[in-house]
Amino acid sequence: MPLIELTSQGFYCAAGNFYIDPWRKVDYAVVTHAHTDHYTANCKHYLVSSAGRHVFESRLGPRADIQTLPYGETTSINGVKVSLHPAGHVLGSAQVRVEHKGEVWVVSGDYKLQADNTCTPFEPVKCHTFITEATFALPIYKWSPAEEIFASINAWWRQNQKHGRATMLYGYSLGKAQRLLAHVDSSIGPIYVHNSVEGMNDAYRRSGVKLPETKTLAQLQRSEWSQALIITPPNGLTTMYGDVSTAFASGWMRTQSMRRRRSMQKGFVLSDHADWEGTLQAIAASGAERIGVTHGFIDVLVRWLRGQGYEATGYATHFSAASTGEGG
Amino acid sequence: MHDFSNLYNILLEASDAREKIDVIKDYLSDAAPADAAWAIYLLSGKRPRRVMSGKRLASIAMETTGTPLWLFEECYNAVGDMVETATLLLPEDTPASAVPLHVWMEDWLLAEMAEKERQQSIVEAWRELNTIQRYIFNKLLTGGFRSGITKRTLVRAIAEFSSVDTTLITHRLEGEWLPTPAFYEALIASEQVGEDVSRPYPFVEIQVIETRDVQDEFGDVTQWQVEWTWGGIRVQVVKREGQVFVWTHGEVLVTRQYPEILGLAATLPDSIVLEGDLLPWKDGQLMPLDNLQKRVNRKNVSKKLMAEVPLVFVACDVLEVNGEDVRHQPLAWRREQLIKLVQTADSNGFHLSETIEISHWDDVHAARITCRERLAEGLVIKHKASAYSSDHWWKWKAEPYKINGVLMSAQRGEGDQANLYREYTFGVWDDNSLVPIAKTDTGLSDSDIREIDRFVRQKTMERFGPVRTVAPALVFEIGFDGLRRSKRHKSGIAVESPRVTGWRLDLRPADADTLDTVRALLPDKHNQEIL
Numbered sequence: 001m002p003l004i005e006l007t008s009q010g011f012y013c014a015a016g017n018f019y020i021d022p023w024r025k026v027d028y029a030v031v032t033h034a035h036t037d038h039y040t041a042n043c044k045h046y047l048v049s050s051a052g053r054h055v056f057e058s059r060l061g062p063r064a065d066i067q068t069l070p071y072g073e074t075t076s077i078n079g080v081k082v083s084l085h086p087a088g089h090v091l092g093s094a095q096v097r098v099e100h101k102g103e104v105w106v107v108s109g110d111y112k113l114q115a116d117n118t119c120t121p122f123e124p125v126k127c128h129t130f131i132t133e134a135t136f137a138l139p140i141y142k143w144s145p146a147e148e149i150f151a152s153i154n155a156w157w158r159q160n161q162k163h164g165r166a167t168m169l170y171g172y173s174l175g176k177a178q179r180l181l182a183h184v185d186s187s188i189g190p191i192y193v194h195n196s197v198e199g200m201n202d203a204y205r206r207s208g209v210k211l212p213e214t215k216t217l218a219q220l221q222r223s224e225w226s227q228a229l230i231i232t233p234p235n236g237l238t239t240m241y242g243d244v245s246t247a248f249a250s251g252w253m254r255t256q257s258m259r260r261r262r263s264m265q266k267g268f269v270l271s272d273h274a275d276w277e278g279t280l281q282a283i284a285a286s287g288a289e290r291i292g293v294t295h296g297f298i299d300v301l302v303r304w305l306r307g308q309g310y311e312a313t314g315y316a317t318h319f320s321a322a323s324t325g326e327g328g
Numbered sequence: 329m330h331d332f333s334n335l336y337n338i339l340l341e342a343s344d345a346r347e348k349i350d351v352i353k354d355y356l357s358d359a360a361p362a363d364a365a366w367a368i369y370l371l372s373g374k375r376p377r378r379v380m381s382g383k384r385l386a387s388i389a390m391e392t393t394g395t396p397l398w399l400f401e402e403c404y405n406a407v408g409d410m411v412e413t414a415t416l417l418l419p420e421d422t423p424a425s426a427v428p429l430h431v432w433m434e435d436w437l438l439a440e441m442a443e444k445e446r447q448q449s450i451v452e453a454w455r456e457l458n459t460i461q462r463y464i465f466n467k468l469l470t471g472g473f474r475s476g477i478t479k480r481t482l483v484r485a486i487a488e489f490s491s492v493d494t495t496l497i498t499h500r501l502e503g504e505w506l507p508t509p510a511f512y513e514a515l516i517a518s519e520q521v522g523e524d525v526s527r528p529y530p531f532v533e534i535q536v537i538e539t540r541d542v543q544d545e546f547g548d549v550t551q552w553q554v555e556w557t558w559g560g561i562r563v564q565v566v567k568r569e570g571q572v573f574v575w576t577h578g579e580v581l582v583t584r585q586y587p588e589i590l591g592l593a594a595t596l597p598d599s600i601v602l603e604g605d606l607l608p609w610k611d612g613q614l615m616p617l618d619n620l621q622k623r624v625n626r627k628n629v630s631k632k633l634m635a636e637v638p639l640v641f642v643a644c645d646v647l648e649v650n651g652e653d654v655r656h657q658p659l660a661w662r663r664e665q666l667i668k669l670v671q672t673a674d675s676n677g678f679h680l681s682e683t684i685e686i687s688h689w690d691d692v693h694a695a696r697i698t699c700r701e702r703l704a705e706g707l708v709i710k711h712k713a714s715a716y717s718s719d720h721w722w723k724w725k726a727e728p729y730k731i732n733g734v735l736m737s738a739q740r741g742e743g744d745q746a747n748l749y750r751e752y753t754f755g756v757w758d759d760n761s762l763v764p765i766a767k768t769d770t771g772l773s774d775s776d777i778r779e780i781d782r783f784v785r786q787k788t789m790e791r792f793g794p795v796r797t798v799a800p801a802l803v804f805e806i807g808f809d810g811l812r813r814s815k816r817h818k819s820g821i822a823v824e825s826p827r828v829t830g831w832r833l834d835l836r837p838a839d840a841d842t843l844d845t846v847r848a849l850l851p852d853k854h855n856q857e858i859l
Contacts, residue, residue, distance in 0.1 A: 138399075138402060138403050138406055139393070139395060139399065139403060139417055140403045140406065140407060140413060140416035140417055141416075142416070142420070142421075144421055163347070243343075245343065254416065255406065255407050255408075255412065255416070256407075256409070256412055257407060257408045257409070257412075257747075265341045265342075265343055266341050297402070297406075300399065300402045303398070304399065307396075
């Protein structure tokens, strides 16, 4: 029997009797990160990275039984060795390394290789079987350096101020919003955020991540409208005090069709997932010969990897950036 | 700012016309005349000849990047546009290239090259350009470049930049011209130096009446001129300095395709511009309009063809008399001038558009009902006191033909619609099988489209590339404005401007119309038998 298999609840390690990122409530859940398509409420016990403690507490509530483990330290669950390693996706995101009888599996969760000041960078972990995500596993997805994207966001904000328009930047509440906050030039003007973003900002600040000063949308003054940068999730609503320029920061903005579908004026190609090359790089760095593929362009990546001599399998998980509005 | 790709990008993202105008002015103020000329050429919607097909470009991109065909196809499914897919596959972004636009156009795109040399030059250009520049370059190569701005916006920008009146700029941009520095200098020159005698006036747009309550919208009926429209080829006939030019609505010069017009124009006074329609006319009556197809886009017109499908010019307006622009004069005044011209001209091929005697809106309704039997496309309604202007020309089409068809297959949309099956083919019954009669992507609400998309995915019978055939289950009412016999269509009939006018949830597939019902709608009834 494989060390980890896909069940109707999620990835399951029978030897250790625990799940990884289950989508139904179970007794013991090891969770890679706090996006809603990777955890479910009301599990009896959770194991997450220490770095992610505040974020998970904020999402799961004070009554959840959350056990934490620092990156790189090993614990034992029913005799199976489990350790967590940085995935670079959002604060606290982890790859889960599982070792039993000399066999090592790593479940990546979501990850990116680009630099991000708000979380610990991705670290490759050697294993026999590597289960990777494939959100952007097509060769058309190529990320430009993040600094270039932030520079163009800053330029756009300044331009909007010049034209007397507010700057509305859409990004997910957990992860993308904080990454944007930490990297824009906050000296340009005041920054307002949606309540859901501010909740996550608190968790980040309590975890020691430096973010610029933010105010919630309720505090937004008409007089500051044309100077302000507003960061809100795509479905967040706000009072409009005047002209506004809108943009979405997401890997999906790489294609014109997605830009138009979002009916945004602008798209910034900024993702917390690996691009095609990044995905292949992470797979190579794992040293694994067996690759499991979840989440996104599964069939494409499986076919490509088989062509390269890997033993590759697709897993139809319930993780989905599109349906939950997270990731991207 | 001197980078065309930057201009294109800002235009794409600009929220209003003001911003677009400002950014074009900004570009013109920095650009060299050779580049400005090309920028205006491209922004005005003119397209240089296609250098290669999207497929060929895609194969060069695949070869360059070592992408197998199956992987390219997966990417194409996510992007929905072949040229964009090829562009996004290309390796690492480079900084924006400073190579000027006219070099792109003249040395890279339009220079004659052997096939091998062409491929090499494209790969070299890609190395030089950044992603957005590659996208524009590739779209230009494959003839798919769209500027996304209206001509009006472009004209206003050039007018403001050059301090030349907008009508003069519009006039100077009409017709055929080459994007040379000399053209650009003349375009923005404050004085009219050697204006081209061939130039037509910008055609006004005819707005379509969507309502039935015309009396509420238009008020006093006696203030309006109502005439038949036959759906011919809309043209302006220009006669200046003894020369005659025929321009289509699409600003194409077609004089040589219609020798009849040269003949009739000989009888007209000089320094005159008329507007009207070219119509097929034989033995004193209008021929079915599909005959026009035989006359369109012919380089050489034989005597035989001219005898088979003779054309007449039905004039409906006069825009220039004695070299004077009279577009600002009231329609009633222009009509008087036109009547005098037709009366004095000595030609069988020169007709006056036929107006309808009306004293009440009921007369207009009554006339409209007879459109089909007269082979008229509909009515055109113009205010008698109006200048030649888009605000005052209305077309009221004849009631569309309506049939009930069964959804046979669906295709993924283009571009931003690539995720939805939203281009539908409908069929009617011929014996016990369905034969396709109309293909359309218009008329349905977004929520209907999503529902049909789900149906298509669930009930797919077969897949052919982007097309899925489905089990016959859904019935729709299809409206269209005309129909003609066609050898290229399996049903033997081509319908004009089909759209969905209703989802007939009350009908079963067996209740849909038959091919015989559709044939019975053909205007030339005596020809039905030979189908």
